[in-house]
Amino acid sequence: MTSERRVLVHPDGESLAGTVAARVITKLIDVIEQEGDASLQLTGGTMAMTVLDAIRRSPARDSVDWSAVSFWWTDERWVPSDSEERNERQAREALLDHIRIDEEKVHPFPASDQAKDIEAAAEAYAAELAAHTPGNAIAPRFDITFLGVGSDGHVAGLFPNTTGIREKSRRVIAVQNAPKPPPDRLSVTLPVLNSSQRIFIVLGGPDKASVLGLALAGASVEEVPLSGVLGVRRTVLFVDAAAAAEVPENLIAPQSYWTSADSVDAH
Structure with a gap:
């Protein structure tokens, strides 16, 4: 099966979040029915939390059946476990604390008060991934991976023109001196992201228009990490009108562009 990128444009952030929430719920129901369980890989950021809140509502x-869903994270801030900046805490407040989950299926990154140092934390999370990885695969089966995108094109903790975006052998890296605060982070690598069956990328706001255009134009993955993201089955970019406003029409091929009125084959 050849993967492809699709772009769905919505008029505003609210309708965008509602559509993504509905898509996630529908797909999780389908996967659980087919496989008996499902796996969701979460990320941080305003749009990701808005989507999780929309799922909750x-x-x-x-x-x-949320007890059949495993939760993983693409990245985490290297902060204490009780920090409000922690992606895990924000995800719990937005959704996980409001649904019936199996805590044994929740796999957060270690916090700064739970590991000797950031490198040890990266190794521990890589080991956690490996323990749930079948056969010769690089990662567990991720049915849906959420990603937000920074205005610089970074995804998870993979920033432009850094060694992290070029890493191919490790599952997890320690990110230090990141160009945005907090400077220290943990992140899965691009091969782990791209092992996901479906990647749902959510972009909102005019500050994302330029990077979306560059990614669609085929910018290098080192300059725009978003360009290198491609799931096994589907990669869907859910964007609002503001994020899509500066994308030239000639950069969007008809076969890879859908409006919110069109359907998405989410298999």
Whole structure:
């Protein structure tokens, strides 16, 4: 099966979050029915939390057997476990604390008060991934991976023109001196991200228009890490009108562009 990128444009952030929430709920129900369980890889950032909140508020939320869902993270801030900056804490407040989950299936990154140092934390999370990875695969089966995108094009903790975006052999890296605070982070690598069955990328706001255009134009992965993201089955970019406003029409091929009125084959 050949993977492809699709762009879905929505008029505003609210409709964008609602659509992504509905898509995630529907797909999780399908996967659990087919496989018996499902796996969701989460990220941080404003848009990601907005989507998780939309899932929490959805009338269809409890149609999902959340106890059958495993939760992983793409990246984490190297801060104490009780820090409000921690992606895990924000995800719990937005969604996980409001649904019936199996805590044994929740796999957060170690916090700065839970590991000897950041390198040890990276090794520990790589070992956690390996323990749940079948056969010769690089990572567990991720049915859906959420990603936000920075205005510089970074995804997870993979920033432009850094060694992290070029890493191919390790599952997890320690990110130090990141160009945005906090400077120290943990992140899975691009091969782990791209092992995901489906990657849902959520972009909102005019500050993302330029980087979206560059990614669609084929900018190098080192300059725009977003360019290197491609799931096994589907890679869907859910964007609002503001984020899409500066993308020239000639950079969007008809076969890779959908409006919110069109359907998405999410298999």
